[in-house]
Amino acid sequence: MSSAFTILGNGVAGLSLAAELHRRGATIRVVAPNGAPGEHACSWWAGGMLAPECEGVISEEVVIRHGRRAAKWWESQGAELSYNGTLVVALGRDQDEMKTFARRLNGAVCLNHAELTNLEPYLADHFDQALFIENETHLNPRRTLVDLHHRLEQLGVMFTEKEAFEGQVIDCRGLAARDHLDDLRGVKGEMVTVKCDDVSLQRPVRLLHPRFPLYIVPRGDGIFMLGATQIESSERNRPTVRSVVELLNAAYALHPAFAEAELLEVGVDARPAFPDNLPRIRRIGDRIYLNGLFRHGFMLAPALAQMTTDLLLDERQPEDFYEDHR
C-alpha cells in the first residue's frame, strides 16, 4: 500500500475519516494524544441523534442532504442504530412553537392523544399531541466511538499518542485546532445524564420552548441524556447551575417522575463551529483540516469522511464544504 495518511484527533471526525480511508485501502496512522475515545472529545458528550429533518428547521439544506446519508454509513460500520424516529412536543402555552416547527419541517405527522399513547405511553401521560418524524434514528455516541476505535485497531489502523506526521496530514482535532483556524469558535454545550426507572421512552423527544430547545435521549437501562445548552462561549468546562436547572426542569416538564431520577453526570464541552455553523474541508498549505461540525458531529462526519477520502485518493473535489487556501 503506497498511501500513507496521518489523522490528528480521534473524535467522531477523525475516527470516521480513518474508517473511510481504511475501507478504501489506505494506510493510516491516527495521532490521539489523549488515548482512546473519552471525555476529551466533544463528540463524547453528543446526543447521537441522526435527525436531519429536525435539524433542518434551523440549518441549511446542505445539512439535511448530507445528514440523511449518516444512518446507513454508521450501520455499515457496525454501529447499533435505533430506528424509532423522533417525537416533538411543546408545553401548553408553547403550542404555537409546534405550528411553526411543523410548517418548516417536511414529513412530520401530527399525532393525537390516542396515537401518542400507542407510540410512547409515558409521554402521553402529560401531552395531548406530538409531532412524529418517522425516518430519524439515533445511536449511543460513546459506545459507537469506543467500538469504532476498537474495530479500527483490530483492522490494523495504528493509533499513537505521540505526534508523528507521516504522509498527508489531516487535522480533525476540533476546537484544539483553533490556533490554525482563526475563524473557528467554540459554542458551549452542557448536558445531564440521569437514571430513572419510572419512565420509559423508545425514541428521542424534543421539547420546544421559545428560549431553549431541549431534547431527551433514552440510552436504555433507565438512563436518559438531557441536552443541550447552546451558548456563544468557548468555555469547555464549568457547567453552570442555571443550565443544569434548565435541563432538569425540561425533564420534569416532560414527566414529573423525573423528579426522583438519580443524577448521574453533568457534562460540558464546546462545539467547534465556523461563522455559518457549517463544517469545512479546508486545505491550508500542505495540511487538510476537517472541522467545524458544530452540533452535527455524528450526522455529518460520514459525509465529510467520504468526501475527504474522495479528495485524498481520487483527487475528486468535495461537492460541499470545501475550501482551498493553498
Add this chain to the structure above:
Amino acid sequence: MPVFYGTEVSSQLMLGTAQYPSPAILAEAFRRSGAGIATVSVRREAGGGRAGQDFWTLIKDLGVIVLPNTAGCHSVREAFTTAQMARELFDTDWIKLEVIGNADNLQPDPFGLVEASRRLVDDGFRVFPYCTDDLVLCETLLTVGCQVLMPWGAPIGSGMGLNNPYGLRALRQNFPEIPLVVDAGLGLPSQAARVMEMGYDSVLVNTAVAKAGDPAAMAESFAKAVEAGAIAYGADPMEPRDMASPSTPVLGKAFL
C-alpha cells in the same frame, strides 16, 4: 436619525444578536437591514472570563455600534457587575440595563431598575434602561440620570406587539425631548411601523428576526417598516375621523 447621548446613529433600527441560526446569518441580517446598533449579552457568555470573545469579535466586525446589555441579570448587584464587565470588554460606557423581575416573562423589575440606573449613572455609565411603559417609573429613571428610555411593547420574545399603545403615546407626549425606543415584544414589521408613527426614535427587535424562517429578509422588512413609520410621523398624518367622509361631493347626492 436618532441621537443617543450625543451620538447620531445611522438607522432607526436596532437588532439584538441572540438566537440566530448562525453568526453568518446574523451578519447578513445586519447587512440587509442597515441596522445601526447591535445589542449583545455578556452575562452568560463570559463564562469564567472572556470565553465569549470569539462571538463578540464577530459582533464587533459588523461595523455597527455595539450596545452591551445585562440580559439574564435578576438583581441590582448582578446587573452592576455585568455592566462593569461589559464596559471593559467593549470599551464603551453605554449599557442597556436589564434587571429582570420575573423569571418567566422576563419583565423588568422597576424598583431594581431605578436603583441600578442610579448606581451606574453615578459610576459614569450612559444607561439605556429596559423598562415598562409606566409613566412614573420613566420619570424616575430620567430623574436618576438616564437620558434614553426603552419601554417594552410586550414581554420579551412574545411577538404580541404593542400591549399598551396609550401608555407608549403618553410617554412620547410627556417626554418630547427624550429619545424613546420600543424594546421587546414586537413580532411584525407593521407593529414597528406603528411605533415610529407615534414619533418614537427607534425600535429594537431580536426574536422576531432571529426566529423567522429567513432572518435576513425579516430584518430588511423591519428596516423598511421603521423607515416608513418615521417618514409618516414626519409627514404629519391626518387625524382619524369617526365616519367616512368623501373628499369630493358625491354626484347626485345631497349634502347632509
